[in-house]
Amino acid sequence: MPKRVDHAQRRAHIADALVRVAARDGLHAVTMRAVAAEAGMSLNLVQYYFDTKAQLMHAALQHLEQQSHERWSAQLESLDDPGSARACLEALVDEALPVDADSHTFQLVWTSYAVLAMTDPELAEQPFIEGPNRLERQLTSILATAQAAGEIAAYLDVSAEAARLLSLGHGVGISVLVGQRSAAQARYLMRYHLSRLFNDPTPPEAPGQHLTAVS
Amino acid sequence: MPKRVDHAQRRAHIADALVRVAARDGLHAVTMRAVAAEAGMSLNLVQYYFDTKAQLMHAALQHLEQQSHERWSAQLESLDDPGSARACLEALVDEALPVDADSHTFQLVWTSYAVLAMTDPELAEQPFIEGPNRLERQLTSILATAQAAGEIAAYLDVSAEAARLLSLGHGVGISVLVGQRSAAQARYLMRYHLSRLFNDPTPPEAPGQHLTAVS
DNA sequence: ACTTTCATAGTACCCCTGTACTGTAAAAGC
DNA sequence: GCTTTTACAGTACAGGGGTACTATGAAAGT
Incomplete structure (x- = not known):
């Protein structure tokens, strides 16, 4: 049932999978196939959303940075006395x-x-x-x-x-x-x-x- | 002229080559062939002195540690007022x-x-x-x-x-x-x-x- | 209704990597 | 002097890696 899909969300899902693999097995163990398996999709889909591995790696890094930034902002705003x-x-x-x-x-x-x-x-x-x-x-x-x-x-x-x-x-x-x-x-x-x-x-x-x- | 060779020295030479490769291209770029090339010897010689890559990696780490320890000791002894x-x-x-x-x-x-x-x-x-x-x-x-x-x-x-x-x-x-x-x-x-x-x-x-x- | 596009799958290719196997000349042992 | 060991070279093999190619249903456009 191939409906229209939110690419940004898919990319985030894949980037998350990459981060999980890297955290568990190390960044050297991050391979297209490992990320695909962790994300629960086929190898080709990963390549469909990221043309090359370098792009995937870069995107995951940006994803990480953004998440960290959001956590830090949230932590700041949750302070009693800012x-x-x-x-x-x-x-x-x-x-x-x-x-x-x-x-x-x-x-x-x-x-x-x-x-x-x-x-x-x-x-x-x-x-x-x-x-x-x-x-x-x-x-x-x-x-x-x-x-x-x-x-x-x-x-x-x-x-x-x-x-x-x-x-x-x-x-x-x-x-x-x-x-x-x-x-x-x-x-x-x-x-x-x-x-x-x-x-x-x-x-x-x-x-x-x-x-x-x-x- | 295959004379008798000092194995410890050869191992140190190879470990040094590994460190140079890792420093230049990253530890992920350390491969048996790259180390051999950097050490100026054939691939087989590296495997002759280190049965497996894991052993080589481990030996290079110990080599690094020892060198650091020696540098630190020397620095300590060169102090004017210990x-x-x-x-x-x-x-x-x-x-x-x-x-x-x-x-x-x-x-x-x-x-x-x-x-x-x-x-x-x-x-x-x-x-x-x-x-x-x-x-x-x-x-x-x-x-x-x-x-x-x-x-x-x-x-x-x-x-x-x-x-x-x-x-x-x-x-x-x-x-x-x-x-x-x-x-x-x-x-x-x-x-x-x-x-x-x-x-x-x-x-x-x-x-x-x-x-x-x-x- | 027909065509185009999209999201997905499968597969195949080529290169690199670790490792194993075979060969060989020179020293050493007896 | 012959055999064994040592230090090396070359090559081959199997697996895994990124990447490219082809196929295929389902939605969307008109």
Whole structure:
């Protein structure tokens, strides 16, 4: 019953399948046939909606980026006090860390793409440079207003603090993904960082024993 | 002239070739034939020294780890004042960041392996969990003595500080590898972090303009 | 009603990859 | 001096990968 079909929706469905395969088996295991099987369609249909594998890969990356952007926006709008920098940053931490299955998947696949981009400059430009830069600027302005309000010390370099926060989040996320740290330990680390940023004398409650999963 | 040959040296030569290929074209481009060509030998020789590709990959990873360990040890011993925690940490930063071609290569390939390990638990255990944990413990003890000497504030969680330093370094390194930040900007960020850790009121000299490469 | 277009299926092709098999000259062992 | 081992080369094979080609019902247009 071949009715008229929404191409955008079909493409999103396929991109989702790709992300699931990549999260489960790794980005190197993403093949046209594997994506087709995961999406529950024939190999040819995947090629019908994406002429080439490179296009599919690129589309899935954009799909990922957009989803992440939407999650981040939603998280921001769900804040009780949108003006509180502290609450905003804690929301960022909760969203950026691979604490639930969704963000775990996102972080893993995103990082896989990032590694791919390291040796494929054409892939890198838009998502991995402009995207983070935009986030960093956004964060910098949040920190600047917090600094103006006296929430964080005046001698801090807000631009550096924004970069530090994002890079630290990325690094901690990776340590979780490889299994070095648990999500709870990562959360503690990031909250500890925030407590240092806001010059909070009492650190957050500690997680189970140590900061590394295995002794 | 088939004389008796040092197998360990041959294996190291091949592993080096693998690392070069991975650094140039990505770990996904590492194939038996590509490694053989890069090493200047026939395909069969590579298989002669490594029965299977999995063994080769594993050996190259161990090779990388050992090299990194040696570089780190050498850097530590070349310090003027081995007791100075600040100098030690700055040495760590200089070695961990992809500032020169060697550490750029190392960081890139290492991260590629790390991503591989995220979906291949068998690969992860030894190098990506035990290795970082060891480094983290080492750092923790350095920080603890610095704390006892009053160089860093008493209320800091040295274990968390060690983890923060390493994860931040990793995250910043990745931002350099994808081309978001320059090596100089990364250096500034890490020195800024150290100045915060040691409660240094004057931040290090700023790099060119902003912290991100492109506006 | 007839044609065109759309969404889908099946299949085939060619290249690349890991691996195995066979061969060979030079050193080493006895 | 003969045999065995060692370090290498060449080639072949089977599987999987992306991609292209052809076919086919069902809807839509006119």
